[in-house]
Amino acid sequence: MQPTDGQEADEEPKGPFDDETNLRVLGIQERRPMGHEIQCITEPSLHIVRSRVTDVKGMEIGKAITLPSDHLGPLSEVRLKDLSGSAQQEIVGALSASVKADSDRHLGFYNRANNLSLKFHSFQLLPGIGNSKAIQMVQARGLAGWSSFEEIDEACGIDSVRLLAERYLKEMQDVAQTPRLLDLLVRSEL
Numbered sequence: 001m002q003p004t005d006g007q008e009a010d011e012e013p014k015g016p017f018d019d020e021t022n023l024r025v026l027g028i029q030e031r032r033p034m035g036h037e038i039q040c041i042t043e044p045s046l047h048i049v050r051s052r053v054t055d056v057k058g059m060e061i062g063k064a065i066t067l068p069s070d071h072l073g074p075l076s077e078v079r080l081k082d083l084s085g086s087a088q089q090e091i092v093g094a095l096s097a098s099v100k101a102d103s104d105r106h107l108g109f110y111n112r113a114n115n116l117s118l119k120f121h122s123f124q125l126l127p128g129i130g131n132s133k134a135i136q137m138v139q140a141r142g143l144a145g146w147s148s149f150e151e152i153d154e155a156c157g158i159d160s161v162r163l164l165a166e167r168y169l170k171e172m173q174d175v176a177q178t179p180r181l182l183d184l185l186v187r188s189e190l
Helices: 085-101 103-112 131-141 149-156 160-173 181-186
Strands: 022-030 036-043 048-053 064-066
Touching: 022 048, 022 085, 036 064, 036 085, 085 103, 085 160, 103 131, 103 149, 103 160, 103 181, 131 149, 149 160, 160 181
Parallel strands: none
Antiparallel strands: 022 036, 022 064, 036 048
16 A cells, blocks of 8 residues: 555645635736736635636626636736736735635634743734733733624724734735744644
8 A cells, every 4th residue: 555645546636726715806907919817815825826817797806706716717826026016005905805704713813822932922023013012902802812803903902904914915025024924824724
């Protein structure tokens, strides 16, 4: 008996985007000589991708497309800097919408965040959150935690979804950012 990696002999190997359930559209571009291309964020893993499109009817910037779709070609990953200017302007809004659409996965960050060192808390990974704000957030969270982003926003006076989206964007811009919330929260098997 030969060892296998969990796949049957006649099964095709899994592609990098096979587990994605939706695409959130960032931009739609006409491609000559014919057709269109969309630039998107995948859900749930938040990869930036593009695809050829056979029919753009019903596709809108910011809206989600359920996968698989007969109107899409293969997905290919795109670097953030290679997105069109209009798609780059849409990315924080699209990331925010993706966070809200899968709130359980992302809300876990606010409920499980702890100290990374004696002087640095996980909340300080978020843009604009310093040591005193992180301490205030821990006290507001208490032992029970939060059940919604609205609770966090009200208790801490922040836009919790947008802060996560901005952190994800920062990690997409600079792969050297550590720790990487994209890898720890979104792209790992919880």
